[in-house]
Amino acid sequence: MEIQSIKNRFGIIGNSPALNYALQVAAQVANTDLTVMIFGESGVGKEVFSTIIHALSARKHNPFIAVNCGAIPEGTIDSELFGHEKGSFTGAVDNRKGYFETVNGGTIFLDEIGEMPMGTQARLLRVLETGEFIRVGSSKVQKTDVRVIGATNRDLLTHTQHGKFREDLYYRLNTVPIRVPSLRDRQEDIPLLFRKFCVDFSERYKTPSIQLDDEARNLLVSYPWPGNVRELKNMAEQISVLAQDKLVTAQELKRFLPDIPHASRLPMLAAPQQGSSDFASERDILYKLFFDMKKDVTELKKMFFDILQNPSLAHAAAYQEEDQDHMLHHGYAQAESGKPGNMLAPPQAIILHDHKIDHHEEVEETLSIADKEKELIVKALKKHKGKRKDAALDLGISERTLYRKLKEYNIGD
Ligand SMILES: Nc1ncnc2c1ncn2[C@@H]1O[C@H](COP(=O)(O)OP(=O)(O)OP(=O)(O)O)[C@@H](O)[C@H]1O
Numbered sequence: 001m002e003i004q005s006i007k008n009r010f011g012i013i014g015n016s017p018a019l020n021y022a023l024q025v026a027a028q029v030a031n032t033d034l035t036v037m038i039f040g041e042s043g044v045g046k047e048v049f050s051t052i053i054h055a056l057s058a059r060k061h062n063p064f065i066a067v068n069c070g071a072i073p074e075g076t077i078d079s080e081l082f083g084h085e086k087g088s089f090t091g092a093v094d095n096r097k098g099y100f101e102t103v104n105g106g107t108i109f110l111d112e113i114g115e116m117p118m119g120t121q122a123r124l125l126r127v128l129e130t131g132e133f134i135r136v137g138s139s140k141v142q143k144t145d146v147r148v149i150g151a152t153n154r155d156l157l158t159h160t161q162h163g164k165f166r167e168d169l170y171y172r173l174n175t176v177p178i179r180v181p182s183l184r185d186r187q188e189d190i191p192l193l194f195r196k197f198c199v200d201f202s203e204r205y206k207t208p209s210i211q212l213d214d215e216a217r218n219l220l221v222s223y224p225w226p227g228n229v230r231e232l233k234n235m236a237e238q239i240s241v242l243a244q245d246k247l248v249t250a251q252e253l254k255r256f257l258p259d260i261p262h263a264s265r266l267p268m269l270a271a272p273q274q275g276s277s278d279f280a281s282e283r284d285i286l287y288k289l290f291f292d293m294k295k296d297v298t299e300l301k302k303m304f305f306d307i308l309q310n311p312s313l314a315h316a317a318a319y320q321e322e323d324q325d326h327m328l329h330h331g332y333a334q335a336e337s338g339k340p341g342n343m344l345a346p347p348q349a350i351i352l353h354d355h356k357i358d359h360h361e362e363v364e365e366t367l368s369i370a371d372k373e374k375e376l377i378v379k380a381l382k383k384h385k386g387k388r389k390d391a392a393l394d395l396g397i398s399e400r401t402l403y404r405k406l407k408e409y410n411i412g413d
């Protein structure tokens with residue numbers, strides 16, 4: 001089958017040599033019963049490749065199932081794959097067929113195969129070598145005819161050297177390796193993919209499709225895309241819905257690229273590095289915090305000295321704000337009595353609110369970075385009415401980091 005017609009049929013976008021080669025190998029191997037191992041980073045399209053191989057094989061009318069080995073608890077994976085006999089373990093109230101039994105004649109895609117427990121690996125090796133398996137708790141050997149496609153985003157060979165993956169299974173699985181390239185390895189495909197996704201989303205959301213200016217396109221291509229096509233697709237969706245202007249500039253695009261600090265708000269622009277996105281985003285949030293604090297402390301100092309020089313200012317301000325604003329009153333009163341004391345406290349609230357000031361907030365100075373960060377997150381969530389995507393965008397961190405922080409700080413909905 002022509003590579004181009006495979007692309008059309010399965011909606012595969014891209015024309016880089018590495019992608020074309022991977023597709024060509026997939027097409028050639030599809031109609032054999034060989035075991036295939038698909039290697040590639042997260043979100044490159046490993047699962048798409050497995051479905052292509054199945055659909056182009058003689059097994060296409062038989063079942064296909066994708067099993068994420070990393071998502072099934074260790075205690076149940078044997079039973080999921082190979083079935084079990086009633087009473088073989090607590091909770092085994094019935095006989096149960098496993099996938100190797102139900103998918104007989106078809107294809108099983110074993111995603112994140114590097115996460116498979118050693119015991120399960122032994123069973124898998126047996127079924128690959130002899131077509132035989134035994135249900136958990138049974139002694140009856142059964143036969144099956146299943147084609148296995150494995151996938152991993154880790155370096156399985158190193159995993160083998162560390163004793164986490166059977167070497168014999170590694171070589172048995174690796175009969176035909178297919179390497180799906182990352183977006184960094186096929187940068188020429190990035191604008192093609194982005195355009196396709198934007199057109200799709202503009203149709204779905206019935207909005208005009210967005211366009212990138214030259215600088216934005218360069219930024220799009222040079223961004224490292226740790227989450228590959230999946231990340232690019234999500235970003236295209238966000239920007240299609242949220243972009244202010246249909247012609248997107250690099251400045252605007254930056255708002256949608258996680259972990260690249262917002263140039264306008266941060267003292268420093270750090271290019272994100274591969275594999276360090278979490279670290280980068282954590283650093284970013286701290287920079288932002290410090291930068292905002294510094295700005296506010298400077299403003300406060302100025303205010304404080306103004307008041308020292310002209311105490312009537314404090315009266316005027318306090319009086320003006322009295323009914324509405326407990327917090328500012330508090331700050332000025334301190335200044336008036338000549339004790340700077342809690343002068344750091346008010347700006348904490350000012351930073352967090354930008355323009356609005358929370359009237360009922362008790363102001364206690366806290367210098368804990370964790371507390372500040374937590375507050376910042378809570379305020380951002382409030383501001384965006386609980387929409388985590390928007391809050392994360394505003395905070396300049398990825399949604400994933402925000403989720404982690406919500407858990408860490410025990411912030412509920
Ligand atoms: N070349 C491509 N053209 C168009 N869409 C693609 C392409 N490659 C992948 N996609 C899309 O990207 C998304 C991610 O693909 P897929 O789930 O196959 O990745 P994966 O490698 O299995 O990811 P993970 O490692 O996270 O499991 C899917 O929505 C898929 O349709």
Ligand SMILES: [Mg+2]
Pocket residue numbers: 046047111
């Ligand atoms: Mg996958």
